[in-house]
Amino acid sequence: MSLLAVDGVSKAFGSLQVLSDVSFEVQPGQRHVIIGPNGAGKTTVFKCITGLLPVDSGSIAIDGTDVTGLPAHSRVSLGLACTFQKTNLFGELTVEENLHLAVTARKPYRFRIWKPLSWHEDLHRETRELLEEWGLWSLRERRVGELSYGEQRMLEIVLALASRPRILLLDEPTSGMSPAETSRAASLIKNLPRSVALLIIEHDMDVVFSVAEHITVLHHGEVFLSGSPERVRGDERVREIYFSGGARPHA
Ligand SMILES: Nc1ncnc2c1ncn2[C@@H]1O[C@H](COP(=O)(O)OP(=O)(O)O)[C@@H](O)[C@H]1O
Ligand SMILES: [Mg+2]
Structure with missing residues (x-):
């Protein structure tokens, strides 16, 4: 059974449809990275997973327990942690x-x-x-x-x-860091114990490809592709929508 299952999640802010039928799974111990252009809906997915935002439709399950209607603290007691709260x-x-x-x-x-x-x-x-x-x-x-x-x-x-x-969500852990801090953070992340699965939103392609075992690409609030790093790296369409901004994965 997957540790985290996001199934058909949709979310709108007023007339702005931010997430449309988003589905992906995170396995125990997996290093799963979400990439996508600015405004793709990445942080919104995290907020739905943690319970900071209610979903409009779809469901979220942690280790087989449907948490869609449960408050954030119940999700924490099922093993979820995240780092976007600076408080x-x-x-x-x-x-x-x-x-x-x-x-x-x-x-x-x-x-x-x-x-x-x-x-x-x-x-x-x-x-x-x-x-x-x-x-x-x-x-x-x-x-x-x-x-x-x-x-x-x-x-x-x-x-x-x-x-x-059991699952740790990191929203752009290296953003705003110097190159030296970024490489320290990447090695800390890589050395985290396998008892914790990682779901990471990351924009630095060196970090993405050094950490990821599975990559989900979000684009305009939809899952564009979800697969191995090799598959994502080799996909011409991903290059067009995402890497054309200059951030290119290492060959
Ligand atoms: N609370 C909100 N109210 C209205 N629009 C929002 C809100 N949060 C995010 N958005 C919009 O939703 C879209 C996706 O935002 P976000 O999930 O933060 O994207 P990402 O993290 O991929 O850059 C953006 O267009 C953003 O402006
Ligand atoms: Mg974001």
Whole structure:
């Protein structure tokens, strides 16, 4: 069974039909990338998947559970996480404190006054493990508000991982990053554990073709093509609609 199934989803804003009968699936552990020109409807698909926007028709299922009418938090408890909400970061707190909060939010006992001592120790250990694992150790005492844009976006990804999601949605994780930050982010993304499937909207073709196992091309709110990177790279029509803007995939 697929981990995420988007089935026949349509969405309009007033008279503007933004998504028309969009269907695709994400398998457990899969690296699935969505590409398409600006305004194609990519972010809108993400908002429908997370529950930020209701669909007009069609359905969305997570691990076989139909979540179409369920609120966002129910989808999170089924294993969905995403990073387009910048509100997760507290600029006045340090990197370690931000991560500690995210780890704490996931654990049981958080609403109890009396907590076992081991609970606090476990949280600290896990926070430090995540800092080391994702290359944030040297930044742990820095205030988040002082980090570079790229460092903040990397921290958002690590915060999203603290909820131990089974599927992580990343909306243009490298946008606004310098080339050096982009390649660091790409390697962080590539090293994410297979226990989490990735659905990524990305415009940087180097990142797309270094990460993707499956690519879905959106165009005018429709799935234009969904297939292997080789198939997408070799498709003349995709080149015409998408790569003619100058962004060409590597041969
Ligand atoms: N809340 C909204 N109200 C009206 N139009 C919207 C809204 N959100 C997005 N749109 C429009 O929907 C289209 C698709 O937007 P979006 O999903 O953000 O595209 P992409 O992420 O592929 O660039 C665009 O024409 C955009 O202007
Ligand atoms: Mg977008």
